[in-house]
Amino acid sequence: MKVALVGIGKIAVDQHVPAINASDAWDLAATVSRHGSVDGVEASTDIDTMLAERPDIPVVSLCLPPVPRFAYAEKALRAGRHVMLEKPPGATLAEVHALQALATEAGVTLFATWHSRMAKGVAQAKAWLAGQTVTRAEIVWKEDVRRWHPGQDWVFEPGGMGVFDPGINALSILTEILPQPVHLTGATLFFPEGRQTPIAADLAFSGHVSAAFDWRHEGPQTWDITVETPQGRLVLHEGGNRLLIDGAEVAVAPGPALAGEYPALYARMADLVGNGQSNVDLAPMIHVADAMTLGRRETVAPFAF
Numbered sequence: 209m210k211v212a213l214v215g216i217g218k219i220a221v222d223q224h225v226p227a228i229n230a231s232d233a234w235d236l237a238a239t240v241s242r243h244g245s246v247d248g249v250e251a252s253t254d255i256d257t258m259l260a261e262r263p264d265i266p267v268v269s270l271c272l273p274p275v276p277r278f279a280y281a282e283k284a285l286r287a288g289r290h291v292m293l294e295k296p297p298g299a300t301l302a303e304v305h306a307l308q309a310l311a312t313e314a315g316v317t318l319f320a321t322w323h324s325r326m327a328k329g330v331a332q333a334k335a336w337l338a339g340q341t342v343t344r345a346e347i348v349w350k351e352d353v354r355r356w357h358p359g360q361d362w363v364f365e366p367g368g369m370g371v372f373d374p375g376i377n378a379l380s381i382l383t384e385i386l387p388q389p390v391h392l393t394g395a396t397l398f399f400p401e402g403r404q405t406p407i408a409a410d411l412a413f414s415g416h417v418s419a420a421f422d423w424r425h426e427g428p429q430t431w432d433i434t435v436e437t438p439q440g441r442l443v444l445h446e447g448g449n450r451l452l453i454d455g456a457e458v459a460v461a462p463g464p465a466l467a468g469e470y471p472a473l474y475a476r477m478a479d480l481v482g483n484g485q486s487n488v489d490l491a492p493m494i495h496v497a498d499a500m501t502l503g504r505r506e507t508v509a510p511f512a513f
């Protein structure tokens with residue numbers, strides 16, 4: 209299936225291009241980016257031109273930051289293309305609902321991807337927790353923003369989500385694996401002086417679930433989720449890629465996840481298009497919106513890249 213990749217920046221180069229090139233099912237037929245391109249691939253700087261000139265490309269995969277993404281998604285859907293959205297699926301919940309309605313009207317697939325849900329241990333964690341009662345869960349997601357978003361000032365602009373940009377990955381796993389949903393009950397958000405989005409956040413949820421997100425963490429990067437039930441203690445390390453139950457490492461079962469998170473996303477997109485389905489789950493983003501609504505704000509030291 210031919211795909212056009214839009215927004216050739218960090219994640220397009222790091223993950224999307226290698227995943228597409230490694231797959232027999234996909235053909236990177238065009239790129240749309242104001243500055244970026246991919247060697248050997250037809251490049252356009254304007255999505256209207258690409259959509260008009262390449263009716264043979266049925267799928268558009270959008271790798272832009274969330275704020276500019278909606279306009280591109282709307283154009284692609286109106287042009288009858290299947291659309292794949294990077295996470296988070298939009299800058300607001302309502303704009304993603306609008307895209308869902310457009311996709312339904314056009315009879316095309318909309319896939320709001322959550323790459324962390326494709327991490328190697330997530331499906332087995334979900335299977336182990338199914339039917340159990342969670343007594344406590346804790347997320348610790350601490351990384352260095354300078355390492356993962358070098359110079360990307362958009363993360364601190366309105367709609368950039370700040371530390372929720374990585375934090376929403378943890379929430380995408382949590383909302384996937386918990387057997388019962390939880391809701392946010394309180395939050396403290398730490399805004400660097402003069403910035404529009406938080407650099408750290410502490411969240412409390414119903415059911416003794418908590419999350420600590422911090423983007424100022426320069427040591428070993430930590431992406432851990434611990435879930436306790438009367439049957440035992442489950443830990444997902446390394447962003448969901450290692451699973452331990454009661455301290456013992458669990459070998460992950462063969463499946464699309466073993467190929468990597470982005471190859472698994474593209475395999476899922478091929479299935480969705482093939483079956484005429486969409487997949488849009490806003491649960492992780494609802495928790496972020498709730499934290500922004502309910503959170504107490506504290507000002508911390510200014511941040512510069």
Ligand code: NAP
Pocket residue numbers: 215216217218219220240241242243244271272273274276294295296323356357360373
């Ligand atoms: P990025 O490199 O800063 O931006 C991607 C590209 O989007 C840019 O190179 C730029 O291409 C285009 N773009 C940026 N602002 C634009 C605007 N206002 N209008 C039109 N195009 C614009 O960002 P990224 O790190 O790849 O992240 C993109 C998305 O992927 C985000 O939603 C992020 O959460 C997600 N993601 C990122 C990572 C990561 O490690 N960075 C990991 C997983 C997911 P042109 O200037 O060439 O048009």
